[in-house]
């Protein structure tokens with residue numbers, strides 16, 4: 001059941017990078033950013049059906065950070081679905097969110113039925129590495145879900161299985177992209193969209209014909225530097241954003257909401 005039977009509406013939020021109370025990441029206050037995002041969702045998009053947060057909920061994966069994250073999330077007026085990223089610690093996450101969906105093999109994977117597609121939430125984390133992983137156990141779960149169901153699907157995952165053209169970020173994309181593709185290939189006509197995080201940029205396009213989008217991070221962004229620098233990848237503080245997604249049988253539209261923008265409004 002969704003609020004408007006003619007249109008599914010959900011929020012795509014990603015890469016919160018929360019740290020312990022009062023802590024900063026690269027000089028910014030991630031908890032304050034999350035609070036502002038939740039205030040914005042509660043006031044502007046309380047008619048949305050749910051929020052999906054595609055990983056890197058915390059920066060160091062520690063208890064104190066998950067406590068802050070959970071405290072802020074309790075203020076959200078609509079349901080949420082949480083994924084883990086390379087900055088998360090799965091065991092600590094599970095302790096703080098015991099109700100989070102898990103597949104039979106213990107990974108943070110699950111699904112949600114909507115009238116306009118089955119949402120599949122994937123776990124691409126790999127303990128001790130920033131690189132994305134989709135191991136055979138997880139592949140088995142995805143194969144099973146896809147073979148036992150029919151109709152359209154929307155996929156949510158932290159690591160992109162594709163390169164976005166930023167060398168340092170591309171090095172940590174999903175390392176099992178080919179095996180992942182071989183599963184999707186058989187169901188490619190059902191895959192309506194792949195929503196990802198990790199890249200800390202708004203990116204959209206398609207991967208082997210499948211529509212994809214990545215949303216800006218909440219605390220910091222990755223600079224648009226397409227050549228490798230000996231110093232490494234630059235970050236910057238372009239404004240945070242979340243996605244507002246509208247989906248029905250005909251279309252999926254993704255708006256990037258620059259929710260902290262305070263520029264003047266006017267009437268055309």
Ligand SMILES: [Fe+2]
Pocket residue numbers: 015017056085087198200217
């Ligand atoms: Fe991140």
